[in-house]
Amino acid sequence: MPVPTASPPGASRPTKINYLDYTRVLLTALVILHHVCITYGAPGGWYFRQPATQPAAQVGLTLLVATNQSFFMGLFFLLSAYFIEPSYERKGAAGFILDRLKRLGIPLVFYSLVLSPILNFMVYRYGQHQRATFGQFLMGYDDWIDSGVLWFVAALLLFNLVYVLLRQRYSLHYAIRLPSMSGVLLFAAAVGVVSFLVRLIFPIGWVIPGLGFQLSYFPQYIALFAVGILAHQNKWLDGLSSQSGKRFGWLALGLAAIGFPLLFMVSTKLGLSRANFSGGWNGQSLLLCLWEQLTGVSISLALLSYNKHHWNKPNALLDGLARSAYSTYVFHPLIAVGFSLFLAGLSIDPLLKLSLVAPLAIAGSFLVGRLVLLIPGVDTIL
Numbered sequence: 001m002p003v004p005t006a007s008p009p010g011a012s013r014p015t016k017i018n019y020l021d022y023t024r025v026l027l028t029a030l031v032i033l034h035h036v037c038i039t040y041g042a043p044g045g046w047y048f049r050q051p052a053t054q055p056a057a058q059v060g061l062t063l064l065v066a067t068n069q070s071f072f073m074g075l076f077f078l079l080s081a082y083f084i085e086p087s088y089e090r091k092g093a094a095g096f097i098l099d100r101l102k103r104l105g106i107p108l109v110f111y112s113l114v115l116s117p118i119l120n121f122m123v124y125r126y127g128q129h130q131r132a133t134f135g136q137f138l139m140g141y142d143d144w145i146d147s148g149v150l151w152f153v154a155a156l157l158l159f160n161l162v163y164v165l166l167r168q169r170y171s172l173h174y175a176i177r178l179p180s181m182s183g184v185l186l187f188a189a190a191v192g193v194v195s196f197l198v199r200l201i202f203p204i205g206w207v208i209p210g211l212g213f214q215l216s217y218f219p220q221y222i223a224l225f226a227v228g229i230l231a232h233q234n235k236w237l238d239g240l241s242s243q244s245g246k247r248f249g250w251l252a253l254g255l256a257a258i259g260f261p262l263l264f265m266v267s268t269k270l271g272l273s274r275a276n277f278s279g280g281w282n283g284q285s286l287l288l289c290l291w292e293q294l295t296g297v298s299i300s301l302a303l304l305s306y307n308k309h310h311w312n313k314p315n316a317l318l319d320g321l322a323r324s325a326y327s328t329y330v331f332h333p334l335i336a337v338g339f340s341l342f343l344a345g346l347s348i349d350p351l352l353k354l355s356l357v358a359p360l361a362i363a364g365s366f367l368v369g370r371l372v373l374l375i376p377g378v379d380t381i382l
Contacts, residue, residue, distance in 0.1 A: 018314055019307040020079055020237075021322035026303075027079075028325045030072050031149075032332045032362045037061050039340050040354040045207075047119050047337050048127045052350040059264075067256045070296035071303075073152060073217070074224040078300065080156055081228025082237075084163060085172075093164050104157040106381050107330050108150050116146040119333055126341045149333055151212030159225050176230060178239040181247060184297060187223075192293035194219040196286045203279030216279065220293060224300075237304065245305020252298035259291055321366055327382040328369030335368055336361040 038044040041051035042061035052058060088096045121137045124130050147154045166172055179187065195216065202215040231237055267274065267284055276284040311318075321328075339357045346353070373379045 017312075018318075019304075019310075019312040020082070022311045022315070022318045023075070023303060023307050024079060024325050025318055025321045026307075027072050027076055028329050028332075028366075029362050030068055031329060032336055032365055033358055034065055034068050034072070035149075035333065035336055036340070036354060036358045036361050037065050039336070039357070040350040045205075047333065048123045048340050048344075050340065050344060050350055050353070052354075054351075057351055059261075063256070063260055066260060066292075067295065067299070069217070070292045071299040074220045074296055075300045075303070076152065077156070077159070077221045078224040078228040078231070081159070081225045082232045084160065085229060085232055088164070088167065093168065097161070097164055100157055100160045103381055104153050104160070107326075108147060108153050108157070111148055111150045111153075111330060112146050113144060115331070115334060116143065116148050117141055119148070119337055122337055122341060127344060145210035147210065147212045149212075150330065151214075152329075154211050155213060155218075155221065159222075163229075172229070173233055174230060176234055178234065178236045181244060184248075184301065185294060188293040188297040189290060191219050191223045191297075192290040193286075194223075195289040195293065199279030199285055199289065200281060205278060220296065237308065240301065240305045240308055242305060242309045245302050245309070248298040248305070249302035252295055252302055255291060255295040255298065259295070263287055263291060320370065324366060324369035324373055326369075327372045327378070328365045330382065331368050331372060332361070332365035335364040339364065 034042075034044075035046055038046040039049055039051075040061070041053075041058050042065040044065060052061070087099070091099060117138060118134075120141070120143065121134050124137055125132060163172075198219055199216045204214065204216045206216065207214050263284075264274075267276075272284060276282045277288045279285050336357070339360050340353070343353050343357060373382060
C-alpha cells in the first residue's frame, strides 16, 4: 500500500510517476463503485444488500462488475509490484520486511479487530433491525479474524514475503523485451486456462475463511504481480504506445459489450445452467475464464497507455486523492455501508438508491481517507 509519496498499494519509491498515481485513484473509485453495485443487485458478497429485482438491472450490473473484476484488482497487484525491487534494494531484506509489516500488517489487524466488528454491528442493528447495543453485540461476536476488503492487503503482504524469500536465493532479474500484442494475448489466454484448472477445485465464491482469498481469481493476481516486477526491470511501461493502447481498448470494448452478453445468451438459448460459469469441467467455465483474462489484460494496457499519454502531468487535486487512496480503500466500507443503511428505509427503486449512494460513497470515502491522514502518526502507515 502507498507511502507518503502517494505510491501504489504496497509500494515505496523515490520518484513520482503521475499517471500511475492517478490510475490508482481511478481503481480505488472503481472498488467503491463495485461494492455499491453489489449492494443493489450485482452478484457477489458484501456486508449489506438490497438488490433490484428487474432482470435487466441485474444483467446490467452483472456486466459492470464482471468487467470490473476482470482487471481492477489484478492491475492493483501489477502497480504494487512495479515498485518492489527498488524498495527492496534501498532497504535491504530486513528493512523491507519491517516496512511491509508496518504498512500492510497494522491496517490488516486494525480492520479485523476494529472496523469489521463496527461494520457488522451497523448491519445487524440498522439493516436487520436487531435491538442491541454495541457491547451486547460484541458479547456474541466471534469473527475476530476477518480481513474483509483488506484481503488484498493480506495477499500483498504474502506476495511481498515470498518475493523476499526468493530474492535470498535468486537474482530474479530477467531481460525480456516488451511483448507484442499477440504475445500479450497469448499470455492472457494461458492465465485463463490456469484459472479454469484452478476453478475445478476452487470455484468462484469459494473463500478462505478469515483471509477472504477467492483462489479462483488468484492466477491473474500472481501473474500480474510478476508482470509488475518484470515491467519495472525492463521499462515496459515506457514502451506503451498510444496506438497499441487504442488497439487494446477497442478489443476490450468488443469483449465487454459483445462477448460477455453473447456468452450468456448462448448459454441461456442452449438451456445450460449459469452455475457452470463458477467452475467445473465445462465449456462455460473455460470460456468465462478466457473472456476474463483477455478482457482484463486488454483493459489494463489500454488504461495504462491512455493515462501515460494524457494523465502524466501534475494535478493538485489528483495528487491529493492519490495520497489518500490507501486510507480511502481501508475505510470505504464504513462509508458505503453507512450511506446504504441510511437510505435503506426509503421506498424507492434500488437503482435510484444506487445512483445516489455511488457518488456519495466515492466522495465521502475519499474525504474520510484524507481526514484520517491528519491523525498524528497515521500518515506514516497509510
